[in-house]
Amino acid sequence: MSATANASNAGTIAIFRRLLPTVWFYRWRVLLGLSLLVGTKLATIGVPLLLKQLIDTLDHKPTPLTVPALLLMAYGALRLSTSVLQELRGIVFARVLARTSREITLRVFSHLHALSLRFHLDRRTGGITRDLERGMSSISELLDTMLYLVLPTVLEVVLISAILIGRYDTSFAVITLGTLVAYVAFTVHMTEWRLRYYRAMNEANTEANANSVDSLLNYETVKYFNNERYEAQRFDSSLRELEEAAVKSLKTLSLLGIGQAAIVAIGLTLLVWRATEGVIAGRMTLGDLVLVNAFLIQLAAPLSYLGMIYRETKQTLSNLERMFVLLDEPIEVRDPVPAPELVIRGGEVKFERVWFSYDGKRQVLRDVDFVIAPGKTLAVVGTTGAGKSTLARLLYRYYDVDAGRVSIDGQDLREVGQDSLRTQIGVVPQDTVLFNDSLYYNIAYGRPSASREEVVAVARAAHVHDFIESLPQGYDTNVGERGLKLSGGEKQRIAIARTLLKDPAILIFDEATSALDTQTESGIQLELRNAARGHTTLVIAHRLSTVIDADEILVLDHGRIVERGTHTALLAARGRYAMLWTMQQRQDDTPAPQSHPNRSEKGQP
Numbered sequence: 087m088s089a090t091a092n093a094s095n096a097g098t099i100a101i102f103r104r105l106l107p108t109v110w111f112y113r114w115r116v117l118l119g120l121s122l123l124v125g126t127k128l129a130t131i132g133v134p135l136l137l138k139q140l141i142d143t144l145d146h147k148p149t150p151l152t153v154p155a156l157l158l159m160a161y162g163a164l165r166l167s168t169s170v171l172q173e174l175r176g177i178v179f180a181r182v183l184a185r186t187s188r189e190i191t192l193r194v195f196s197h198l199h200a201l202s203l204r205f206h207l208d209r210r211t212g213g214i215t216r217d218l219e220r221g222m223s224s225i226s227e228l229l230d231t232m233l234y235l236v237l238p239t240v241l242e243v244v245l246i247s248a249i250l251i252g253r254y255d256t257s258f259a260v261i262t263l264g265t266l267v268a269y270v271a272f273t274v275h276m277t278e279w280r281l282r283y284y285r286a287m288n289e290a291n292t293e294a295n296a297n298s299v300d301s302l303l304n305y306e307t308v309k310y311f312n313n314e315r316y317e318a319q320r321f322d323s324s325l326r327e328l329e330e331a332a333v334k335s336l337k338t339l340s341l342l343g344i345g346q347a348a349i350v351a352i353g354l355t356l357l358v359w360r361a362t363e364g365v366i367a368g369r370m371t372l373g374d375l376v377l378v379n380a381f382l383i384q385l386a387a388p389l390s391y392l393g394m395i396y397r398e399t400k401q402t403l404s405n406l407e408r409m410f411v412l413l414d415e416p417i418e419v420r421d422p423v424p425a426p427e428l429v430i431r432g433g434e435v436k437f438e439r440v441w442f443s444y445d446g447k448r449q450v451l452r453d454v455d456f457v458i459a460p461g462k463t464l465a466v467v468g469t470t471g472a473g474k475s476t477l478a479r480l481l482y483r484y485y486d487v488d489a490g491r492v493s494i495d496g497q498d499l500r501e502v503g504q505d506s507l508r509t510q511i512g513v514v515p516q517d518t519v520l521f522n523d524s525l526y527y528n529i530a531y532g533r534p535s536a537s538r539e540e541v542v543a544v545a546r547a548a549h550v551h552d553f554i555e556s557l558p559q560g561y562d563t564n565v566g567e568r569g570l571k572l573s574g575g576e577k578q579r580i581a582i583a584r585t586l587l588k589d590p591a592i593l594i595f596d597e598a599t600s601a602l603d604t605q606t607e608s609g610i611q612l613e614l615r616n617a618a619r620g621h622t623t624l625v626i627a628h629r630l631s632t633v634i635d636a637d638e639i640l641v642l643d644h645g646r647i648v649e650r651g652t653h654t655a656l657l658a659a660r661g662r663y664a665m666l667w668t669m670q671q672r673q674d675d676t677p678a679p680q681s682h683p684n685r686s687e688k689g690q691p
């Protein structure tokens with residue numbers, strides 16, 4: 087067998103190894119279900135045996151009526167018990183299947199949340215959710231197939247072969263098993279070959295889905311550039327790949343079906359020929375001929391399933407492989423073992439000679455060294471791309487530093503549990519993304535256990551309460567996908583409100599007021615200053631007027647601190663900060679440009 091087939095066999099074993107412990111947790115249910123399964127199969131096999139008995143009895147005249155009547159009653163009882171046992175098995179297994187699917191999907195989901203920001207920025211959400219969704223349905227499909235189709239079929243084949251060997255000459259068993267082996271070998275071989283088309287189809291499907299999600303999420307950007315046709319073409323190129331893969335998959339599926347039917351037809355013909363010969367020679371009764379026939383028909387049904395089962399199981403396994411790849415994705419930012427809780431003794435934040443690069447090539451922070459004393463405010467300013475937001479990401483431990491150390495109250499961030507660290511830090515980010523839910527839900531997200539009064543209080547503090555109350559549905563208003571129904575400023579105020587609700591020891595405002603107009607900004611600045619009181623605060627700002635009160639201001643340039651001090655000291659130093667300040671003051675003082683005379687005349691007749 088080829089190396090790829092071996093690799094996929096190893097993958098299959100690995101998948102079962104992951105599923106079995108969860109299934110085995112319900113071992114009593116599983117064992118009961120398996121006993122019911124054996125009972126069902128014994129009853130199924132018993133039906134043709136009774137039928138043979140009945141025919142042989144009728145064949146020997148005269149027959150008292152009581153014998154066939156008894157046989158008929160037993161026949162009816164067996165038929166009924168086949169169905170009843172099967173349904174009981176379904177009831178017993180239902181919980182095992184549903185729970186296993188739930189537990190493993192939840193494990194993958196939690197793992198996805200434990201993965202680093204780097205992983206999430208690199209992967210497209212549409213692709214991940216599709217893998218998760220497919221994997222979730224595949225778990226129950228796989229167990230379903232195993233417990234309801236594969237195991238019963240194997241058991242039935244074994245029982246029928248044993249009866250054929252015991253009762254008749256070995257040729258019957260040889261033909262049956264020969265047909266079976268040929269069928270299985272052909273199916274496995276063809277399905278292995280076909281799997282590449284299925285995988286191609288899966289990949290094209292994921293790609294198409296990720297493309298459409300990305301495109302629809304960027305609805306406004308698409309409109310800004312009139313790129314609807316371009317987006318449709320991009321989507322269609324993934325759809326075309328999907329179409330090609332689907333056609334190939336269907337064509338080869340038909341080939342497989344034809345081959346399988348041929349093998350079964352040959353096997354059946356040979357068996358009926360041997361049985362007819364036996365009856366003619368007087369070695370077999372008419373009842374035997376009917377029994378062999380009934381067995382053959384009974385075997386043919388699960389045999390025709392076998393192809394489908396193998397195909398579907400392979401498909402399901404490839405879905406599960408993709409889901410387990412997510413589960414195997416290494417967690418980059420790890421908790422130490424054991425993970426002590428971060429203990430806040432005032433909230434001193436310290437960056438000591440920190441070097442950092444996102445990709446190992448381009449240095450983003452260089453030898454950054456500063457302390458924010460407990461309860462004080464440090465502002466970081468600088469040109470775009472200087473590395474300001476990166477400081478916030480390191481403090482939140484989205485990434486680990488390459489060299490140096492970041493600590494809170496003397497505790498290295500790498501040596502405490504991330505959970506306890508993040509509980510103590512509140513972030514108002516540059517771009518706020520909201521959940522597609524109500525305004526109330528989005529604010530309360532800061533502390534889901536908060537009371538309604540507390541939610542309203544922080545909404546007031548963030549100057550968003552009046553706006554919310556002015557809406558027809560008030561706090562129950564839905565904010566739309568990613569909060570798109572709100573303006574940038576409104577979203578930012580919601581973000582401020584929910585961070586205020588979290589009430590952490592350390593605050594990070596990453597250009598928290600950049601989307602607000604000057605008047606609202608000064609209102610909120612006051613609130614932020616109030617919120618920051620007693621909290622250690624890191625403020626990242628573009629507009630210098632918002633940080634003049636900071637206890638210390640750092641000027642960052644290409645990842646290096648080039649100046650530091652208070653607003654007054656930095657102005658007096660007449661360096662980079664003073665230059666930036668003068669520039670911004672001049673911009674603020676410049677009156678808004680008058681409309682161009684030609685433009686205003688344009689509308690005149």
Ligand SMILES: Nc1ncnc2c1ncn2[C@@H]1O[C@H](COP(=O)(O)OP(=O)(O)OP(=O)(O)O)[C@@H](O)[C@H]1O
Nearest residue numbers: 207444445450469470471472473474475476477516
């Ligand atoms: N996830 C990432 N992977 C690779 N490079 C990144 C990543 N995030 C940011 N960068 C790069 O790191 C540099 C610093 O980014 P950062 O967001 O810290 O800048 P900033 O000073 O906050 O800029 P701005 O004022 O525009 O927000 C930039 O050059 C940016 O392109």
